Amino acid sequence: xxxxxxxxxxxxxxxxxxxxxxxxxxxxxxxxxxxxxxxxxxxxxxxxxxxxxxxxxxxxxxxxxxxxxxxxxxxxxxxxxxxxxxxxxxxxxxxxxxxxxxxxxxxxxxxxxxxxxxxxxxxxxxxxxxxxxxxxxxxxxxxxxxxxxxxxxxxxxxxxxxxxxxxxxxxxxxxxxxxxxxxxxxxxxxxxxxxxxxxxxxxxxxxxxxxxxxxxxxxxxxxxxxxxxxxxxxxxxxxxxxxxxxxxxxxxxxxxxxxxxxxxxxxxxxx
Amino acid sequence: xxxxxxxxxxxxxxxxxxxxxxxxxxxxxxxxxxxxxxxxxxxxxxxxxxxxxxxxxxxxxxxxxxxxxxxxxxxxxxxxxxxxxxxxxxxxxxxxxxxxxxxxxxxxxxxxxxxxxxxxxxxxxxxxxxxxxxxxxxxxxxxxxxxxxxxxxxxxxxxxxxxxxxxxxxxxxxxxxxxxxxxxxxxxxxxxxxxxxxxxxxxxxxxxxxxxxxxxxxxxxxxxxxxxxxxxxxxxxxxxxxxxxxxxxxxxxxxxxxxxxxxxxx
Amino acid sequence: xxxxxxxxxxxxxxxxxxxxxxxxxxxxxxxxxxxxxxxxxxxxxxxxxxxxxxxxxxxxxxxxxxxxxxxxxxxxxxxxxxxxxxxxxxxxxxxxxxxxxxxxxxxxxxxxxxxxxxxxxxxxxxxxxxxxxxxxxxxxxxxxxxxxxxxxxxxxxxxxxxxxxxxxxxxxxxxxxxxxxxxxxxxxxxxxxxxxxxxxxxxxxxxxxxxxxxxxxxxxxxxxxxxxxxxxxxxxxxxxxxxxxxxxxxxxxxxxxxxxxxxxxxxxxxx
Numbered sequence: 114x115x116x117x118x119x120x121x122x123x124x125x126x127x128x129x130x131x132x133x134x135x136x137x138x139x140x141x142x143x144x145x146x147x148x149x150x151x152x153x154x155x156x157x158x159x160x161x162x163x164x165x166x167x168x169x170x171x172x173x174x175x176x177x178x179x180x181x182x183x184x185x186x187x188x189x190x191x192x193x194x195x196x197x198x199x200x201x202x203x204x205x206x207x208x209x210x211x212x213x214x215x216x217x218x219x220x221x222x223x224x225x226x227x228x229x230x231x232x233x234x235x236x237x238x239x240x241x242x243x244x245x246x247x248x249x250x251x252x253x254x255x256x257x258x259x260x261x262x263x264x265x266x267x268x269x270x271x272x273x274x275x276x277x278x279x280x281x282x283x284x285x286x287x288x289x290x291x292x293x294x295x296x297x298x299x300x301x302x303x304x305x306x307x308x309x310x311x312x313x314x315x316x317x318x319x320x321x322x323x324x325x326x327x328x329x330x331x332x333x334x335x336x337x338x339x340x341x342x343x344x345x346x347x348x349x350x351x352x353x354x355x356x357x358x359x360x361x362x363x364x365x366x367x368x369x370x371x372x373x374x375x376x377x378x379x380x381x382x383x384x
Numbered sequence: 385x386x387x388x389x390x391x392x393x394x395x396x397x398x399x400x401x402x403x404x405x406x407x408x409x410x411x412x413x414x415x416x417x418x419x420x421x422x423x424x425x426x427x428x429x430x431x432x433x434x435x436x437x438x439x440x441x442x443x444x445x446x447x448x449x450x451x452x453x454x455x456x457x458x459x460x461x462x463x464x465x466x467x468x469x470x471x472x473x474x475x476x477x478x479x480x481x482x483x484x485x486x487x488x489x490x491x492x493x494x495x496x497x498x499x500x501x502x503x504x505x506x507x508x509x510x511x512x513x514x515x516x517x518x519x520x521x522x523x524x525x526x527x528x529x530x531x532x533x534x535x536x537x538x539x540x541x542x543x544x545x546x547x548x549x550x551x552x553x554x555x556x557x558x559x560x561x562x563x564x565x566x567x568x569x570x571x572x573x574x575x576x577x578x579x580x581x582x583x584x585x586x587x588x589x590x591x592x593x594x595x596x597x598x599x600x601x602x603x604x605x606x607x608x609x610x611x612x613x614x615x616x617x618x619x620x621x622x623x624x625x626x627x628x629x630x631x632x633x634x635x636x637x638x639x640x641x642x643x644x645x646x647x648x649x650x
Numbered sequence: 651x652x653x654x655x656x657x658x659x660x661x662x663x664x665x666x667x668x669x670x671x672x673x674x675x676x677x678x679x680x681x682x683x684x685x686x687x688x689x690x691x692x693x694x695x696x697x698x699x700x701x702x703x704x705x706x707x708x709x710x711x712x713x714x715x716x717x718x719x720x721x722x723x724x725x726x727x728x729x730x731x732x733x734x735x736x737x738x739x740x741x742x743x744x745x746x747x748x749x750x751x752x753x754x755x756x757x758x759x760x761x762x763x764x765x766x767x768x769x770x771x772x773x774x775x776x777x778x779x780x781x782x783x784x785x786x787x788x789x790x791x792x793x794x795x796x797x798x799x800x801x802x803x804x805x806x807x808x809x810x811x812x813x814x815x816x817x818x819x820x821x822x823x824x825x826x827x828x829x830x831x832x833x834x835x836x837x838x839x840x841x842x843x844x845x846x847x848x849x850x851x852x853x854x855x856x857x858x859x860x861x862x863x864x865x866x867x868x869x870x871x872x873x874x875x876x877x878x879x880x881x882x883x884x885x886x887x888x889x890x891x892x893x894x895x896x897x898x899x900x901x902x903x904x905x906x907x908x909x910x911x912x913x914x915x916x917x918x919x920x921x
Contacts, residue, residue: 119515127481127507129500130524153734159797167792174791196694203687241906245782245870246899249887254707256699259691333780336874340694346783350790358787362779369778435828462834473829477847486843490834497835498842539829546833 174355181363182356186345190361193342197331198368200262200341204331205324207263208270213316215271216278223282223308232275239272244330248339259340266327266334273326277319278312285311314383321376328372332365385411385582386432386550391441393427393606401427403606404441409550412580414573416593416614419603420626425586428603429552432584433465434458445550463490466543468572470555472535474527480538481523484510487545506545513541517571533564540572544579551576551583557592565589569596590617710892717897725882725901731796732878732905735871736864739803744857746804747811754812755819758845769812776809781867785876799876803868807860818852819845854920862913869902879905 133139183190218224218232244265251261285308293307335343342361349358386409393402401424409415417425430436432443434450443450450461466487474483488506489497496502502510514520517537522530527538536556543551553572557565569585573596576583587593593600594614602610602617602625609624610617619631665673699706752758754769785802792798822845830844872880879898886894 118520119511122511122520123508124504125507126504127502127510127523129479129482149737153738156730157734157738157796157800160793160795163793164797171791174787196690199687199690202683203691206684241903243866243870243902243906245873246883246902249873250710253710254703256696258694258696260695260700263691329778329780333782336782336786343783347786350786353790362783366775366778370774373774433832435832459834459836462832465832467829467832469825469829471825473823473825475826475830475843475847476823477850478843482843486830486835487833489830489836489839489843494836494838494842497839542829542833552832 170353174359177355177359178363180356181360182354183360185354186349186357189345189348190342190357190364193335193345193361194364196259197328197335197341197343200259200266200331200334201324201328204263204266204270205320205327208267208323208327209274209320211267212271212274212278216275216282217304217308219275219279220282222287223304232279236272236276236279239268240276242268244269245333245337248334249337252338257338257340262331262334262339262341265339266330269330270323270327274316274319274323278316281312281315282308314380317383318376318380321372321379325369325372325376329365329369385409385413385446386584387442387444388428388432389442389444391428391431391443392439393424393431393436394439401606402431402438405606405608407601407608407611409582409584411549412576412582413599414576414583414585414597415599415601416597417584417586417601417603418588418590418593418625421588423603424606425603426554429467429554429584429586432550432552433462433467435467459490463546464548465550465552466546466548468536468539468543468551468553468556470558472532472539472559474535474538474542476528477526479524479526480514480519480530481510483527483538484514484541484545487542490546509545510541513544516575517541532560533568536560536564536568537571540568540575544575548581551581551585553583553585555586555588557587557589565592566595573597590622714892714896716893717900718891718893719897721894721897722901725879725898728872728879728882729901729905731799732865732868732880735796735799735803735868735876735878736861736909739800739868740807740857740861740864742800742804743807743811743860747808747815748853750808750812751815751819752841754816757822757824758819758841769816773809773812773816776805776807777813778809779806781806782871782874785871785874789875794875794877796877799868799871799878802871802876803864806867807864810863811856811860814856815849815853818849818856822848851920855917858913858916858920862909865909866906869905 131139133142215232215235218228219236221229224232247268248261248265251264255261255264289311290303290307293303298306331341331343332346333341333343335341335345336347338344342365346358346361349355349361386407388405388407391402391405391407392400394400405428417428419425427436431438432445432450434453438451441451445461445464448457448461450458453461475486478486482500485500485502485506486497488502492502492506511520511523514523517540519534519537519541522534527535530538539556551572556568556572560568569587569592572583572585575581585593585597594617597614600610600612600614600617601608602621604625610621622631623629750769750772753760753765754773756762756766759766759769781802784805785799788798788802792801826848827840827844830840835843868878868880870880870883872878872882873884875881875884879902883895883898883902886892886898
């Protein structure tokens with residue numbers, strides 16, 4: 114039997130079975146994709162003359178990185194950067210503190226249904242709204258300044274951290290938590306002994322990551338008047354002061370790098 | 385056909401895995417390499433096809449010194465040596481057929497292999513070998529859908545389609561159950577017979593080695609301490625290789641099992 | 651040493667007295683930093699506006715509802731532009747991210763000493779700087795429009811995609827690569843047969859995930875003039891046309907939810 118099969122197959126070509134087995138669907142997807150690409154390219158208007166003129170400026174900007182100007186607007190840069198850092202720290206602390214109870218509430222395996230729905234709702238709203246849009250609204254309500262930025266970042270932290278924390282709790286090892294429950298622990302004791310040790314390392318890691326994100330976001334909130342280094346950066350671009358802009362960007366990159374390095378150390382210590 | 389001369393490997397940590405090994409394997413000869421973990425079995429066969437770079441010494445495959453080859457010549461030399469791995473080492477997300485055909489990579493150009501346009505002769509050969517190991521109907525399954533024994537068969541096909549002169553086999557049965565282990569060992573030795581292939585088989589299961597292989601080499605701390613017939617593996621010799629232990633039981637069961645095996649086969 | 655001898659009795663403490671003091675000291679410093687940050691924010695805030703905030707928020711709400719539904723006819727083109735910015739930006743980013751990732755991964759980089767650090771620098775620079783800042787920069791160089799937005803999204807995404815991809819490359823199963831090299835395959839064949847199949851699912855997941863994020867980001871790029879629906883948002887905000895603002899926000903919200911749904915579906919299908 115199998116030998117007859119072999120005889121049939123010898124001499125026949127062999128092709129890799131396609132990823133999408135239905136040929137109509139497969140060709141439909143391919144054609145649709147290319148049709149989209151063509152349509153998209155047709156509708157993008159590129160003023161090549163303008164781009165060509167801009168190349169010089171682009172080159173000037175790249176050159177500016179070799180001679181960044183930290184001193185010309187030192188006081189502006191310094192106060193903007195300090196404000197960014199202050200917003201980051203305050204918003205991260207508040208955001209993390211609030212996101213822990215919400216994260217607990219948004220985990221289906223430890224929270225009752227009504228609380229679960231409310232917490233998931235909060236998470237969904239916070240995640241759906243882009244930081245910069247929240248910042249615009251908060252600036253309109255609370256006026257210009259770092260308070261709006263602080264609130265924006267706290268709000269965004271809640272959505273990010275609660276969701277991941279809740280997912281982590283839902284994926285935790287049930288047996289360990291049950292063992293603590295079996296010893297007659299109260300709810301809070303149960304969370305403290307059965308749940309917390311399991312999710313703590315990841316919570317620390319995620320918090321560090323979020324601090325990193327918050328700092329990066331704080332750099333753009335200034336564009337809409339919510340405080341931080343963004344305003345200084347915007348001014349520098351507007352005045353074509355590339356050397357100052359380069360200095361600010363280098364500072365941001367440096368701080369992000371050191372934050373990443375720090376979070377790497379902390380994460381390896383916790384685990 | 386294969387000759388190792390004073391083959392030495394010292395790892396960067398200072399561990400001497402191989403201490404001036406001299407070994408000769410004739411054409412069509414199947415050889416089992418036994419020894420405790422860390423004796424240098426894996427290092428030895430990886431030094432032959434230079435997945436591990438030997439520190440000094442020479443490896444002669446017929447008339448070429450493998451240790452002296454540049455990268456292009458090394459690739460051509462590697463085609464002559466099929467390798468079978470402990471954990472199968474199939475590319476999990478490719479189909480069985482692609483895994484088998486990947487044995488031909490040394491013979492076809494990059495674009496042909498990238499577009500899966502293999503010569504018809506390669507495809508026919510792949511079908512034949514798959515049929516030989518009884519996996520023809522699995523050709524278009526993905527490798528990670530297969531059982532352990534089936535995967536190892538695909539690994540064997542990949543080595544055979546290279547049309548090698550020598551098989552390097554690294555713990556082929558380490559992750560298989562006892563029955564499948566025997567089937568795989570039998571398959572490997574049978575195929576070596578059919579195709580007149582020489583083979584070096586690393587194996588930690590002394591009983592299996594005795595059952596299927598005519599020549600056994602014992603390795604301890606990077607040195608050859610035994611080289612001879614499987615029947616010559618007395619308790620004293622095993623103590624030389626592995627250290628003090630009550631070997632009578634092992635040898636006894638080996639002989640019993642061996643007889644059963646023969647009966648079952650007949 | 652957690653077991654202490656007190657007189658004749660042994661007591662168990664989780665930490666020694668020294669450790670406890672150290673911990674309290676750490677917490678104290680943490681709280682002090684937070685309070686200092688809060689004070690900074692509070693100094694920079696006009697509290698009169700904040701106390702007035704509920705009234706202002708109510709005022710904005712009454713002006714913004716109901717949304718001006720008729721305005722949606724003018725939003726078709728901006729939505730199309732937004733989609734293009736995100737999709738084309740992601741495609742460009744992926745094309746550039748693949749080589750960068752291979753150069754950054756320790757096991758595939760051509761040179762650990764020279765090329766890897768350069769690739770890592772590219773990744774961290776691209777990641778540290780928000781797409782809005784990239785957009786600002788590109789607008790200064792090549793002028794406002796969809797093209798600047800697309801490039802900004804692409805530049806921002808390179809770092810993100812390369813980072814995740816090179817981590818996936820570093821985690822591949824090495825024996826599969828070894829097996830392919832043992833057949834006598836060339837360097838590129840080892841790449842195509844040993845490495846690529848292993849990272850393909852991760853690659854597709856990363857691409858779709860980033861596309862989802864890019865849809866969010868491209869909705870606000872228009873605030874700085876880089877095309878898309880953000881332009882309409884910015885224009886409406888400037889003339890305080892709140893009913894239009896609320897409609898645009900609803901549209902953005904819908905776009906974000908649809909893209910998240912699509913990306914979750916596609917990732918589910920791949921894995």
